[in-house]
Every structure is written in structure tokens, then in C-alpha cells.
Amino acid sequence: MDFSISRWILALLMSLLWILCHIHVTSSEIITANAVVRHNFANKNDTYRMLWSAKVRAAPFCVMECARDIECASALYNKVTKICQGHSVTLGNPAVAFDEPNTQYFLKPFGEHYIGDSCATTTDCWTINTECRQGLCSCLPGYSFSPKTQECKVCDQYDNQNFMAIENHFLSKSNVEEFSPVTVEECIQLCVNRTDYLCVTFEFWLSDSCALQNVTVLDLPHKWFEDKNLAFNISHYQRDCA
Structure with missing residues (x-):
């Protein structure tokens, strides 16, 4: 190959590389x-x-x-x-x-229309087992978010960090352990560190009280209630899938 042509090809390749490295859209x-x-x-x-x-x-x-x-x-x-x-x-x-x-x-x-996306009604949420809750697409109560499979489902294994909150709802008389005073972050760690049972949900209320649970809404649908009067400032937390 002619030396001048090879130098021209090299210069062209370097120019293309520079463009790729500095492109802004x-x-x-x-x-x-x-x-x-x-x-x-x-x-x-x-x-x-x-x-x-x-x-x-x-x-x-x-x-x-x-x-x-x-x-x-x-x-x-x-x-x-x-x-x-x-x-x-x-x-x-x-x-x-x-x-x-x-x-x-x-x-x-x-x-698009995925977990966390804005919504007006549940029809705006296209991921399996989701609903529009407080203007955002969220997993239905009892189902866990799985980033790996892009769905809400019943988990085979659980994540050690993330939970999805359902405000003003609770599972009645389903607590395995209760702790107070604690923060939400401390409650999460208490849940994921359990070794004698599998903690899959917890509830946090009155700004400092934590209750760990080994069941979900799917296990006890008859014990699922809404705090309509907002008397307890309570939130139910469902653990993510690993």
C-alpha cells in the first residue's frame, strides 16, 4: 500500500475516534x-x-x-x-x-410505563402486577419488584437492601418482632439480618416503631387493612427480589 494513502487512512480513523469521544447530543x-x-x-x-x-x-x-x-x-x-x-x-x-x-x-x-413512572390510572402502568399508587407505577401489595426480570412477582430470593413502601396500609396481627425507637433505615437492617426466620415485609409507624413480618398480603389477604383515618402514620414495606 502507498505510504501516503496509509497515512491518510490513519488520519481518518483518528478523526472518527475523536468525534466519537467528544460527541455531545x-x-x-x-x-x-x-x-x-x-x-x-x-x-x-x-x-x-x-x-x-x-x-x-x-x-x-x-x-x-x-x-x-x-x-x-x-x-x-x-x-x-x-x-x-x-x-x-x-x-x-x-x-x-x-x-x-x-x-x-x-x-x-x-x-416506558415502568415501575416509578408517572401515571394517572392503573392502565398507565404496563409492568406485570402493578398499579398506579399516589401518581406513580408501583408493585401491587404482596408482589416484590424484580429489576432483573423487569416485573413484580413472588420472589425466590430476596434483595438485602431495597423495599417498596405502601403508605397507610398494614397487615393486622402478623408481627414476629417489634422494635422501638428505631429509624426506617435501622428497621431495614433488622429485617434483612434475621437468621431464625425470613423477614419479607415490615411496618413502620409513629415515626419510630418497627414491626418485622415473615408473610405478605398474598399469604393473609383477609388481614390487609387501610389506615383510613391516618391515625398511625403507618407504612407497609415489601422486600425486593434479588
């Missing part, structure tokens, strides 16, 4: 066939259900990081800091997020 562009831009979290950030964070060169690389992770449903990318965040849910409530300029939000195709 606008918030109205589709990044790849595997993710689209969502505008509801533009210039916003939220750490809810964050799987990981990594520093990458540009938005397309952030999308690729999320694509590699089967549990990743969406990603936030800051064009200035270059930080990419992967999330196991769709972030559907920007009202609870904090402001972060230069941030873009990307969603995998299955993230």
Missing part, C-alpha cells in the same frame, strides 16, 4: 435505538434506586453503560461533571428531585 435527540431522552428530569437529579455512578466521556457512553446492565432502566448524565448514574426504575416524579444544571435523562424502551 442535545436533549431532543435520540441517542441510540436502545434509549430515548426524557424531558421531565432535564436539569434534575435524584438518587432514588440508583444502581451505580461512573465517569464517562459523553452521553452515548452513559447510555451504553446502562445498556450493559440488565437491571438498569434509566440513566442520568451531567454534561459538565461527566457523571453517569444508572437507576433500576423510571424516575417519574421530578417534584422530589433536586436541581442539577446540565443533566440529561435517558430511558430504555421497557422503562
Whole structure:
């Protein structure tokens, strides 16, 4: 091959590499066939259900990081800091997020109408065993969120960190152990650290009381009640699938 031609090919390849490494897309562009831009979290950030964070060169690389992770449903990318965040849910409530300029939000195709996405009625929620609860798509009571299979189901194994809350509901007379005073975070650790039984749900009420349970609503549907008068400020927590 002629030396001048080979140098020209090398220069062309280097130029293409530079373009790939420095490309920046606008918030109205589709990044790849595997993710689209969502505008509801533009210039916003939220750490809810964050799987990981990594520093990458540009938005397309952030999308690729999320694509590699089967549990990743969406990603936030800051064009200035270059930080990419992967999330196991769709972030559907920007009202609870904090402001972060230069941030873009990307969603995998299955993230549409997924867990965490905003909704008006249950028909807006397309994931199996879900309902629209307080304006967000959530697992039905008794079913656990499984990021690996993208569904709500009865678990074979349980996660050691994440729980999904159902506010103002409780299982009557189903407590195995009770603790007070504790925080929600301490209650989670008490649940996942049980060794003499499998803690799959817990309830937290009056801001400092924790009750661990080894059953779900599916086991005892006749004991499932709503705290209609909000007398106890109680929430029922269902453990995620591993």
C-alpha cells in the first residue's frame, strides 16, 4: 500500500475516534435505538434506586453503560461533571428531585410505563402486577419488584437492601418482632439480618416503631387493612427480589 494513502487512512480513523469521544447530543435527540431522552428530569437529579455512578466521556457512553446492565432502566448524565448514574426504575416524579444544571435523562424502551413512572390510572402502568399508587407505577401489595426480570412477582430470593413502601396500609396481627425507637433505615437492617426466620415485609409507624413480618398480603389477604383515618402514620414495606 502507498505510504501516503496509509497515512491518510490513519488520519481518518483518528478523526472518527475523536468525534466519537467528544460527541455531545442535545436533549431532543435520540441517542441510540436502545434509549430515548426524557424531558421531565432535564436539569434534575435524584438518587432514588440508583444502581451505580461512573465517569464517562459523553452521553452515548452513559447510555451504553446502562445498556450493559440488565437491571438498569434509566440513566442520568451531567454534561459538565461527566457523571453517569444508572437507576433500576423510571424516575417519574421530578417534584422530589433536586436541581442539577446540565443533566440529561435517558430511558430504555421497557422503562416506558415502568415501575416509578408517572401515571394517572392503573392502565398507565404496563409492568406485570402493578398499579398506579399516589401518581406513580408501583408493585401491587404482596408482589416484590424484580429489576432483573423487569416485573413484580413472588420472589425466590430476596434483595438485602431495597423495599417498596405502601403508605397507610398494614397487615393486622402478623408481627414476629417489634422494635422501638428505631429509624426506617435501622428497621431495614433488622429485617434483612434475621437468621431464625425470613423477614419479607415490615411496618413502620409513629415515626419510630418497627414491626418485622415473615408473610405478605398474598399469604393473609383477609388481614390487609387501610389506615383510613391516618391515625398511625403507618407504612407497609415489601422486600425486593434479588
